[in-house]
Structures are given as structure tokens and as C-alpha cells.
Amino acid sequence: MEAQSGDTLLDAALEHGVEMPHECGGNCACTTCHIHVLEGAEYLSKPEEVEIDRLLSAENRQSYSRLGCQAILLLGEITVQLVEEASW
């Protein structure tokens, strides 16, 4: 799918009908929008401290984990995978 530079991954997903959980409404207060960035991490904004802190509580956290509501699209192609959280 194509998305606008400056959109969050969550915004882009929802705009294209992709079900990305977002329990806290995109306020970096949960981990339901946890994703793994498989390719193109350089085309996303750098994670800020609040996102890094929040990800510490995410299940199946990897070095390539991001929160969809915090990762902002720059220019380029990326590939991500939704991470299923066991419960919230």
C-alpha cells in the first residue's frame, strides 16, 4: 500500500483498512500497535524515549520492534509485520 510521508504507520494502516490494534488510541500508552519492521527501518522516524520505554513492556520485543502509532513514515519502502500480543 502507499502512504503519505509524515503519517504514522497506524494512520497509514487504518486508512487502508488494515486492522492494526490501537487500544490506547495512538497515545503510546499500550503495546497493541507493536510491529516488527522487516525492511526499510531507515525510512521511519527514529524512536523517541517514550516509545523505547513503552516497548520495554511489549511481548516478543526485538531490536526491530516499533510502535505503529509512533513510527512516522519518511520516504521509501518498508515492510512490517503486526505482532500479536497475548492479551491486553
Ligand code: FES
Ligand atoms: S496504540 Fe497504544 S501505543 Fe500505539
